[in-house]
Amino acid sequence: RVAIAPGVTHWPGYLQAQEQAALLAELREVARQAPFFVPRMPKTGKPFSVRMTNCGSLGWVSDESGYRYQPLHPGTGTAWPPMPEVLLKAWGELAGYPHPPEACLVNFYEASARMGLHQDRDEQDFDAPVLSLSLGDTAIFRIGGTVRGGKTVSLKLNSGDALLFGGEARLAYHGIDRILAGSSSLLPQGGRINLTLRRVTKPA
Ligand code: MD3
Ligand code: FE
Numbered sequence: 001r002v003a004i005a006p007g008v009t010h011w012p013g014y015l016q017a018q019e020q021a022a023l024l025a026e027l028r029e030v031a032r033q034a035p036f037f038v039p040r041m042p043k044t045g046k047p048f049s050v051r052m053t054n055c056g057s058l059g060w061v062s063d064e065s066g067y068r069y070q071p072l073h074p075g076t077g078t079a080w081p082p083m084p085e086v087l088l089k090a091w092g093e094l095a096g097y098p099h100p101p102e103a104c105l106v107n108f109y110e111a112s113a114r115m116g117l118h119q120d121r122d123e124q125d126f127d128a129p130v131l132s133l134s135l136g137d138t139a140i141f142r143i144g145g146t147v148r149g150g151k152t153v154s155l156k157l158n159s160g161d162a163l164l165f166g167g168e169a170r171l172a173y174h175g176i177d178r179i180l181a182g183s184s185s186l187l188p189q190g191g192r193i194n195l196t197l198r199r200v201t202k203p204a
Contacts, residue, residue: 004155007169008143011094014162019086020135020186026084027106027135027193030055033081034073036108042066049113056083058103058200060122067122069103069200083197090133091197094164097128101197109139109192111181117144117152117173120198128199129166135159136192138183144173157194159184 002010015023036051039062054060058069059080071079083104091101107115120130134157144152146168154177157163165172179192187193 004163005143005153005169005172007165007167007172009094009164010155011162011164012158013160014090014094015133015135015160017160017186020160023084023086023133024135024186024193026086027195030081030084030106033078034059035075036106037061037073037075040064048115049109050115051108053080053106054103055081055087055106056101056103060103060105060198069122087133087195087197090162091131094162095129095131095197096166097199099128099199099203101128101131102200103198105196105198107194107196109137109176109179109194111137111179111190113176113179113191115176117142117148117175119146119171119173120196121171123198123200125199125202126170127202129164129170131197132157132163132165133195133197134161134163134192135195136184136187137190138180139192139194140177140180142175142177143169146171146173148173156180159186 034053039048045064139157141155
């Protein structure tokens with residue numbers, strides 16, 4: 001376990017190769033029930049380069065109307081599939097938060113995909129941390145402070161790594177600068193999958 005900054009903890013190789021393959025198989029089933037969609041920027045409708053789906057009781061979506069969590073897939077109109085047990089187990093082991101996650105956002109990056117610096121502010125409960133799990137090609141991840149334009153640090157996220165953001169890091173700016181194509185053989189066609197486990201509502 002490595003402390004990166006206040007509130008940011010990194011577990012390199014948290015998932016073993018066999019666990020990564022098992023999780024990937026579960027995600028193929030998630031994507032069969034809830035196909036990857038192309039999110040669009042609010043107002044402009046410009047497409048993201050990252051494709052997304054979700055599992056859990058709530059899923060994050062973005063379109064011309066805005067960013068939000070909703071219980072139904074925007075394309076199929078059906079409920080998101082349940083969160084695989086292995087994800088609930090990872091949350092229980094790493095999150096240090098006494099309520100289960102409600103949303104798991106699944107991001108798929110092809111080699112040319114990026115995610116610009118942003119804050120995650122669409123949740124109601126900022127006391128809960130966000131837990132990220134990476135699969136497939138290595139990403140160059142960048143994190144700064146809670147004010148745009150401040151200093152940032154970069155970190156490589158490899159397949160199997162876990163990263164937790166809590167406390168003062170929960171509202172930090174962060175993004176993905178690039179994907180290192182060919183760095184992992186987990187995904188037969190290459191690319192990267194990132195899972196973020198989140199609490200959305202305040203627990204009762
Ligand atoms: C720091 N995803 O889904 S994961 C996102 O790799 C997102 O797909 C990136 O940013 C990805 O919103 C980065 C690491 C991450 C996720 C959530 C955070 C870092 C975070 C929330 C608050 C602070
Ligand atoms: Fe984010």
